[in-house]
Amino acid sequence: LPHLDVYVPSHAEASNQTGKTDPREIISVFREHGAIGLLGVKLGSQGALLQTASGSWIExxxxxxxxxVVDTTGAGDSFYAGLLTGLLRDMNEADAGRLAAACGACCVTGLGATGGLRSYEETARLAGLI
Known part of the structure; x- marks a missing residue:
């Protein structure tokens, strides 16, 4: 964990890793084990909870x-891809999170992990970023 810049597992993965169910408690366990970067827990249709490296919470x-919705395959991976894309485009963590949520939302509209993907512009518009 101390070597990761970004770590955002699904709620199920994070619960299995920590023995906790509350997303804030999960993130606290990650911090206790040396995580220093952007952390979060993906909550499926309820969005996600992020905590910045400085400790700010972002819902x-x-x-x-x-x-x-056609198929949820790949939604979590699409969320992660959107988050990383936003960060690499120098968005703040909140905007990158919104882009991530929009990527996940687009993903579920097609069959398989890539069937529902949209252009960056369409996805950013869905996220309310443009």
Missing amino acids: VPAVQAPAP
């Missing part, structure tokens, strides 16, 4: 899928 709301 990332879920984004409404732009079409009917």
Whole structure:
């Protein structure tokens, strides 16, 4: 954990790793074990909870899928991809989280992990960033 810049597992993964169910407690356990970067817990259709390296909490709301939900395969990975994309584009953590939620929301509208993906512009618009 001390070597990671970003760590945002799913709630199920994080609960298994820590023995905790409350997202804030989960993140506290990660900090106790040396995590220093951006941490979070993905909460599926309820969004995500992030904590910055400086300790600020960010509640990332879920984004409404732009079409009917077809398949949730890859939604968590798409969330992570959106978060990293936002950070690499120099967004603050809250905006990167919104982009992440929009990526996850787009993903579930198609079959398989990539069937629902949209362009960056469409996804950023869905996130309310443009």
